[in-house]
Amino acid sequence: MSEGKRAGRVAVVTAGGRNPQILINALANRFSEVVVLQEPGEPKSVFVKRRARKLGWPVALGQLVTMVASKFGKRWTEGRARAILETYDVTDTPNADVQTIPIPSINTPDALRQATQLSPDVVFLVSCRMLSAKTLAAFTCPVINFHAGINPRYRGLMGGYWARVNRDEENFGATVHLVDAGVDTGGILYQARMTPAKADTMHTYPLLQTAAATGIAVQAVEDALADTLRPIAVSGPSRQWYHPPVWTWVWNGLTRGIW
Secondary structure, three states: OOOEEEEEEEEEEOOHHHHHHHHHHHHHHEEEEEEEEEOOOOHHHHHHHHHHHOOOOHHHHHHHHHHHHHHHHHHHHHHHHHHHHOOOOOOOOOOOOOOOEEEOOOOOOOHHHHHHHOOEEEEEEEEOOOOHHHHHHOOOOOOEEOOOOOOOOEEEHHHHHHEEEEHOOOOOOEEEEEEEOOOOOOOOOEEEEEEOOOOOOOOOOOHHEEEEEEEEHHHHHHHHOOOOOOOOOOOOOOOOOOOOOOHHHHHHHHHHOOO
């Protein structure tokens, strides 16, 4: 075991990216063995068809435009992004000491077999596909998820953005929770709240929420290893949110300065 690190095998399931890497690094700094099971990103065609079935084609296509704008917009917010990393003393640089196993999807039989053969003490999810009922049932250890939003008010996507749109900045934050069959409906373990700066936008909200909340992710894994996980009761409305369609995003930006 690496000196000074807590013993325990943590299997991280993710589609990769800057924000998950921050959490992977935080976990690797604290625990003796972190293994990443990395899925490819979901094809946009699959995303759009699924959203169209639920919300209709106009909204689904409008959300796709917002997603594309967000991806390219990050190029112009790199200065703010670096400031966030420095403020919270976190890094998004890939850790060469962390083993990464490519998988097509955690819900495929081969990937699930690989995951269970690792005999993890904790499974930690961040930015990955939802686990199927069969996959979730296959794990005998705690399964924990990091969510960039305050549950149950801001389940789903873009929790920070919607908190600002709803003038609910006191609920701008992140949640670490147990995983069940629903969308961010599992027992809440920890929550962290932070205040976005004027320079923050949809392009940097998730990065801020992640960088400022690595501590609750590490603490939840600590609890899982110590068998002291204790979900907390959180009152309030429960709603699942999605990407704003582009016309909503532009309107809020122009009229309220919320981008």
